[in-house]
Amino acid sequence: MSTTTSTSSGPFSAESYFATQPPPPTLEHDIDGVRAFLSRQAGKGRKVVLVTSGGTTVPLELNVVRFLDNFSAGTRGATSAEYFLQAGYAVIFMHRQFSLQPFSRHYSHSTNPFLDFLEIIGNDPTIGVTPSKKAHLLEILSAYKSVQNEGILHTLTFVTVNDYLWLLRAVSQELSTMKRKALYYLAAAVSDFFLPRRKMFEHKIQSGKGNLSIEMDQVPKILKPMVEEWSRDGYIVSFKLETDQTLLIPKARAALERYGHQVVIGNDLNRRKFEVVFISRKLPATPNAEGDRKAAGGEPDSGQASSTSVATWLRLDPQAVEQGKEIEEDIVAELVKRHQRWIEEESEI
Amino acid sequence: MSTTTSTSSGPFSAESYFATQPPPPTLEHDIDGVRAFLSRQAGKGRKVVLVTSGGTTVPLELNVVRFLDNFSAGTRGATSAEYFLQAGYAVIFMHRQFSLQPFSRHYSHSTNPFLDFLEIIGNDPTIGVTPSKKAHLLEILSAYKSVQNEGILHTLTFVTVNDYLWLLRAVSQELSTMKRKALYYLAAAVSDFFLPRRKMFEHKIQSGKGNLSIEMDQVPKILKPMVEEWSRDGYIVSFKLETDQTLLIPKARAALERYGHQVVIGNDLNRRKFEVVFISRKLPATPNAEGDRKAAGGEPDSGQASSTSVATWLRLDPQAVEQGKEIEEDIVAELVKRHQRWIEEESEI
Known part of the structure; x- marks a missing residue:
């Protein structure tokens, strides 16, 4: 296992990346949602933070079975999003599918997310919360319902590093209309390497033929165009x-x-x-x-x-x-x- | 990206694998739990099924940030486990951490696992279930509580392919004491390739040094010793x-x-x-x-x-x-x- 400096055609720039790698099919739909969300927040004069969270995958096959992944449960992003909401920000929470999310994070990723603190009560049975768990759940639930009522949390999901890059660019371009009121909090664990479309296997890689060799390209440094072009006035972390x-x-x-x-x-x-x-x-x-x-x-x-x-x-x-x-x-x-x-x-x- | 037949020292056999790769630190503790579970089930004359579920990872670094993964939410295993329990089997559910589990699977991996169907009721507030969701939740919850009361579900978790292989061998050896009453339902998506300990990076692989090359070895074919040595009388699927x-x-x-x-x-x-x-x-x-x-x-x-x-x-x-x-x-x-x-x-x- 090694890193090599030899590349067949030089490293990808952000520009050559977006020119050669296909956008995710849901991109336009996702961005319509972001645009509507931002226009509501702008109307209320709110500050807006984009929180990215969780790891990205690098599929090795077009019909995906195997992929390279980064370790990240999404704790940093999901937790921070809650505190931003508390501080009065509207939040675009852009996260890896199935990674932790604000509010539900308190009960996910445990052995039995919530069945353990629900109880069946009576003969004409109703469902109740175990008394010792009630106060904590009530607190989380109240905060969650209030955020929902105010409409200040907008969630987007990605899986692959390609989804992430396309989505980040498009969301940043939208968010730049908020000028200095926009904060970018880039907590996602983004892969440094990817497999360009033309190098991917079409079907599941067959074993039984010896060892597996993978050579991956570097993901372009996306912060550069983000700072210089996509979101010039934003506060970027x-x-x-x-x-x-x-x-x-x-x-x-x-x-x-x-x-x-x-x-x-x-x-x-x-x-x-x-x-x-x-x-x-x-x-x-x-x-x-x-x-x-x-x-x-x-x-x-x-x-x-x-x-x-x-x-x-x-x-x-x-x-x-x-x-x-x-x-x-x-x-x-x-x-x-x-x-x-x-x-x-x-x-x- | 390619598969190659050249290997430096020949492919790993199951024997050479276990002789060179370290066991997970929790193995002994896990097996104590399995032994106690099996002795209770044997006492009641129950049939026992081992269900494996979810994908395995192949870490590329000792201080893990990056890993190769297999696509699997664990739906097949978690769903099947529920039907085996219904059919009167005791179930050892050996699954990838955070993959779906019996019962809670109905509510996990959705946008907000359960906060969406809970409601805050009254001024001295209590927590209730949204009426339209009550019947379904009551059904799942009753089945879950009954399985808990009977003590017929035992859960084990793994993350890496190395955890999986060690655990599978040890659990199979224990389960073989049940002779023909043991069923093995191997639904986990196990990596065909792995990175032997001596080839792993100690720290996070640094980007900025060009492309990444990974060469992985084949995982030994574990079904062979399983059938021939570890669980000779079991029914293996x-x-x-x-x-x-x-x-x-x-x-x-x-x-x-x-x-x-x-x-x-x-x-x-x-x-x-x-x-x-x-x-x-x-x-x-x-x-x-x-x-x-x-x-x-x-x-x-x-x-x-x-x-x-x-x-x-x-x-x-x-x-x-x-x-x-x-x-x-x-x-x-x-x-x-x-x-x-x-x-x-x-x-x-």
């Missing part, structure tokens, strides 16, 4: 997940410098529930910038500071996490503040 | 999923001839909800064998009959499927009959 701690800050910083967006949130696979780092551009030394650096009780990691960016750690006490505190609450609170400043800056210009 | 219809019967037949077990159920990816084919050994021309060939209204596919095996089709009217009829009901009914004959044959010997 991307994530960097690593398993090697020493790579976390350098890789996050490199992404920020390369794409020129607003924030990269770095997280280590094994520490992501209680520790993340915000990497953002160093601002001129105004009181505002100083406030930024001390946000959320974090200290800039001066040991790894660079001349162009600043690192702000958000950390939770592991005990607090055990008691149910979610780091997404603090991540979202911090971003809501930064996004608000970004909106206000515009009116100052 | 395996599945063959194809996307190319013309390969369905030849591949299913080849599997039966190669491993010498009892039934291969062939299914096409796009027709599997309303059509499957049972491939079994041709029996001597007794009235019993004749009954076998005409089972469940199916006709042997004489066009493709061979001298050693017989093909029995099970087909549903697509309209019946739309109205909620599940082909697993017929598959299980047919297998229960065949398994019963298998048990009775023993007492005749």
